[in-house]
Amino acid sequence: KASQGILTVRGGMTSHAAVVARGMGTCCVSGCGDIKMDEENKKFELAGKTFKEGDFISIDGSTGNIYDGIIPTVDATIAGEFGRIMGWADKYRVLKVRTNADTPTDAKKARELGAEGIGLCRTEHMFFEPSRIAAFREMICSDTVEEREAALAKIEPMQQADFEALYEALEGHPVTIRFLDPPLHEFVPTDEADIKALADAQGKPVETIKAIIASLHEFNPMMGHRGCRLAVTYPEIAKMQTRAVIKAAINVKKAHPDWTIVPEIMIPLVGEVKELKFVKDIVVAVADEEIAKAGADLKYEVGTMIEIPRAALTADEIAKEAEFFCFGTNDLTQMTYGFSRDDAGKFLNAYYDAKIFENDPFAKLDQVGVGKLMEMAIKLGKQTRPDMHVGICGEHGGDPTSVEFCHKLGLTYVSCSPFRVPIARLAAAQAALR
Ligand code: PEP
Ligand code: MG
Numbered sequence: 001k002a003s004q005g006i007l008t009v010r011g012g013m014t015s016h017a018a019v020v021a022r023g024m025g026t027c028c029v030s031g032c033g034d035i036k037m038d039e040e041n042k043k044f045e046l047a048g049k050t051f052k053e054g055d056f057i058s059i060d061g062s063t064g065n066i067y068d069g070i071i072p073t074v075d076a077t078i079a080g081e082f083g084r085i086m087g088w089a090d091k092y093r094v095l096k097v098r099t100n101a102d103t104p105t106d107a108k109k110a111r112e113l114g115a116e117g118i119g120l121c122r123t124e125h126m127f128f129e130p131s132r133i134a135a136f137r138e139m140i141c142s143d144t145v146e147e148r149e150a151a152l153a154k155i156e157p158m159q160q161a162d163f164e165a166l167y168e169a170l171e172g173h174p175v176t177i178r179f180l181d182p183p184l185h186e187f188v189p190t191d192e193a194d195i196k197a198l199a200d201a202q203g204k205p206v207e208t209i210k211a212i213i214a215s216l217h218e219f220n221p222m223m224g225h226r227g228c229r230l231a232v233t234y235p236e237i238a239k240m241q242t243r244a245v246i247k248a249a250i251n252v253k254k255a256h257p258d259w260t261i262v263p264e265i266m267i268p269l270v271g272e273v274k275e276l277k278f279v280k281d282i283v284v285a286v287a288d289e290e291i292a293k294a295g296a297d298l299k300y301e302v303g304t305m306i307e308i309p310r311a312a313l314t315a316d317e318i319a320k321e322a323e324f325f326c327f328g329t330n331d332l333t334q335m336t337y338g339f340s341r342d343d344a345g346k347f348l349n350a351y352y353d354a355k356i357f358e359n360d361p362f363a364k365l366d367q368v369g370v371g372k373l374m375e376m377a378i379k380l381g382k383q384t385r386p387d388m389h390v391g392i393c394g395e396h397g398g399d400p401t402s403v404e405f406c407h408k409l410g411l412t413y414v415s416c417s418p419f420r421v422p423i424a425r426l427a428a429a430q431a432a433l434r
Pocket of ligand 1: 331332394
């Protein structure tokens with residue numbers, strides 16, 4: 001939040017660091033492996049030059065270019081001729097354009113840029129807030145369900161307030177809330193002082209906390225204990241998130257009876273229908289109980305991300321439980337190619353040099369392979385549930401050629417980070433005209 005721009009040595013185009021920064025509107029170049037970092041002396045070397053703390057560089061998050069010195073920039077606003085072209089685009093496009101936004105500020109920005117809803121709210125970013133991370137760490141390091149529920153109870157009102165603010169910002173436009181996804185090790189403290197604070201808060205020895213942290217280590221966390229697997233092992237998390245979503249929706253609907261508020265709860269990383277059913281049953285039980293308790297009249301939907309190839313292959317089964325699909329093409333690309341989204345940047349240059357690839361498949365959708373899985377999933381899903389809405393919320397949702405492909409597939413919407421909304425609107429119109 002404090003940074004004007006972010007440049008990292010490790011990672012890639014769709015590392016969570018990069019997508020989060022992009023969502024915040026902060027320019028980020030992730031994975032410049034040529035940098036020789038000298039952290040101790042606060043300097044780095046790149047392209048034969050040494051940059052010290054206090055020196056200026058400019059970065060371009062779209063191309064990944066890094067420039068020596070300051071390049072003057074201006075904020076983009078939709079006005080004048082740009083506004084006129086956007087107006088034309090909206091007249092012709094068929095695809096809806098939503099945004100990936102986790103905070104009311106991002107959501108408002110996206111609305112200004114023309115977003116028609118939230119296609120992805122990554123709820124984990126609400127847990128990273130400094131005022132909440134302590135309670136979340138207590139949840140992770142709990143030994144019993146009771147301990148875990150007590151920690152979650154501290155977070156629930158804050159999460160509910162977040163969702164209320166999002167519904168307010170969207171003024172009755174659709175909001176898809178994705179339940180907790182990242183591996184838990186991303187949340188645990190690494191600093192001795194933070195580990196000690198957590199141990200003190202839980203009345204546990206520092207060594208116990210360190211052992212729990214060590215036990216969370218995974219060799220490939222992006223294919224590890226994350227997504228709906230977290231809800232299967234810790235149903236309390238899904239219960240807390242459901243209560244927060246439903247109570248927020250009831251409150252905002254009460255304040256604005258004329259708004260259409262139908263929460264879309266999205267379960268991530270599903271590969272098997274029984275896995276989705278397990279989580280959905282928890283969500284439905286809790287949601288129905290809250291709605292009955294409040295005497296409210298609220299409809300909601302439970303859907304899933306299609307981001308594991310098996311989910312695409314068995315989409316007819318998955319659609320028996322899922323009321324909507326949204327393609328998570330970051331993970332779908334990772335798992336279809338077997339390329340780690342965090343590490344592929346290391347060898348992709350060799351692929352461009354050898355003319356095996358023309359583009360980064362994490363940036364431009366691979367229409368041949370990943371696209372075939374999407375096409376199959378839509379066909380199979382709609383066999384089971386003909387009127388289901390289907391979107392995309394991977395980074396490809398803001399890339400023009402990928403947007404055109406989504407138009408051809410007949411998707412309902414694309415969802416992208418706020419500042420890419422105008423690009424998606426234009427690309428959707430051009431696709432419709434073509
Ligand atoms: C995806 O996988 O495409 C997605 C949108 O989810 P995330 O990037 O949070 O894994
Ligand atoms: Mg994903």
